[in-house]
Amino acid sequence: MLPNRKQLILKTIIESYISSAEPVGSKTLLGSFDKPLSSATIRNEMSELEEMGLLEKQHVSSGRVPSNTAYRLYVDHLMDQYRMASLELESMRKEMENKMRDMDSLLLAASRVVSKLTDHTSVALSTKNLGEDVRKIELIPMDSAGMLYALVLICEKSVRNRVIKLSSPVPSDNIHALTGFINMAIAEGRLDRLNTVIAQSFGENSPFAVLAQEVLGFINESRCERFNVELYLEGASKLLQNREYHDVRKAGELLDHMADPGSVRELVQNALPGKINIRIGPENEDPALSEASFVFTTYSFDQNSRGIIGIVAPTRMDYAKAKAQLAAFVSMLNDIQHKKEKGIGERNEP
Amino acid sequence: MLPNRKQLILKTIIESYISSAEPVGSKTLLGSFDKPLSSATIRNEMSELEEMGLLEKQHVSSGRVPSNTAYRLYVDHLMDQYRMASLELESMRKEMENKMRDMDSLLLAASRVVSKLTDHTSVALSTKNLGEDVRKIELIPMDSAGMLYALVLICEKSVRNRVIKLSSPVPSDNIHALTGFINMAIAEGRLDRLNTVIAQSFGENSPFAVLAQEVLGFINESRCERFNVELYLEGASKLLQNREYHDVRKAGELLDHMADPGSVRELVQNALPGKINIRIGPENEDPALSEASFVFTTYSFDQNSRGIIGIVAPTRMDYAKAKAQLAAFVSMLNDIQHKKEKGIGERNEP
């Protein structure tokens, strides 16, 4: 067993190296001990630790670096237990629960396949409209002439209101009925279709339908968009294979950008929907992509869920191939989607 | 509009640069035209193309490189259409269909959260026993004394057979019944529980139960294990942030290894189940990890699905922190899993 002071010194060296990544010299440790030690003393200890195979020098006169044996010793005996803050734990749990709910495995699968297929880094972004924004409405008749006070409770806490003036009066129990209708529709998440349902049931121009129209319009305006965004970046390491990105700083910068939903969203503004979009170098607003091209296409899975999928590569990429592959892929994805909607595919094999 | 020869030269330059990544000099193109041209001619053309802003030199005497404008021109007008081989298309479709079926979003979510949490590259590997291996059985009585010929159809095509000898004879309609039972169980994927069901229904030692036992044993032996493996590598770019991996070749090598299920599987051999395993540098068999540490833990979701999840980082990593985070994460995952099984969590908010 190591004497106490050696242990302490080793531990200090390891931790210093862990956090700084710089080889540790005898002077670096000067301030780190209760009892002040001179650098020479530390040097002596260090050289003994080196003899024991716990420290290593990269060259004769460099600081020392822990050996693998030292790490092992550290892990098994020396290191303190790290205590996670309860805040940290809590955020971890939240994150996990959200992720599990929101993960979009179709798009993930897509981005994996695209990356593998094109041999480039692929990016997929899905934007899902959660649509759970409107919670409840309340309609309050103000007089018999057709003035209404409408309240919309949105997004958990906030409230919007408006006075609605009807051209022809509507009986107050109709108003109650409408309130009920709408709240039920909200609860069941079929608010979008209510409009047409009412128009069909009561006639396009019936006072009731007009009122409903009015109220639904108001609700629509009040909607605060609640989006859920997921981003998949696959095959990041493929980028490194291009000589343009042999500079790690550049590669890291680009990858970080492509891993950030906000940045990607900006990149795909003004995309032609359904076409293969090609953005060459500085055609991408973002300076991080000034030497990269982004070939992508938009894709919408259903009303509430849109996405983009594409690849990033150096401007010197094989555009023809990438374009063809992406196009083929999207058309294939459409087929799959189609089959799924019709409920054909996706059973176990017969 | 560009004269024909200029177009051709530009196109050739772009395509040469796309595939070689080397600035293109006038001599490089010598062999590329039907009508032989001297390098001087090409030089003249190139210098005109440069004046038009389509080519660029990195320095006075280097080859030329297409400008972004040139790429745009190329994409819009010059490039040939790339035609995908039908083989390529087919493999794409297959890949996609498999991926969609096999994606394990829990583990993906987990690996994302872990990467974000620890700020390191995370790796998750899931091994799922598909268990759909046995397709059908057939039992054929050979004589009245209790000899049976059993056929098991496994894994789509292959067949195994065995002669089973019963200690006491079983009536032949019982045998038909058993065949029916088992095939039903196979079809419904509850073969595992059939054993106990029969024992309970017919008595532990009844001839029928004994026969069933025998046949089920045979089936079990015949099982060819069909595994499905999925691997998730998240936060690959985080590795680049460590100075140890500022060398792109090294980083790429490591990432490629960690992205390969086979390699990862080898790494986690002899893992202590349920513990946090720490493999420091060369403790990992694989030389690609000789300067990296792999901290991981095993995790089993249910009978048929096992996985590992962990992080890779340079040997100089904060082991204490990583260990604590991973431990906390796994215990949290267990909770979630638990809740899920009991059917508690995962509703919409109230």
Next chain:
DNA sequence: CTTAGCACTCACAAGTTGAGAGTGCTAACC
């Protein structure tokens, strides 16, 4: 319009140098 030839430019790799960090050793000190 095309080509051959030549002078010129510049990046890159190899070699050189000096400063700085860190060591090991020795001798003195407690």
Next chain:
DNA sequence: GGTTAGCACTCTCAACTTGTGAGTGCTAAG
């Protein structure tokens, strides 16, 4: 004995220097 100060020594790293080769632009002739 353990600890410290001091000094010579080693080695890396960055800055600078140099020579070579690739590739150009220009000119003059075909």
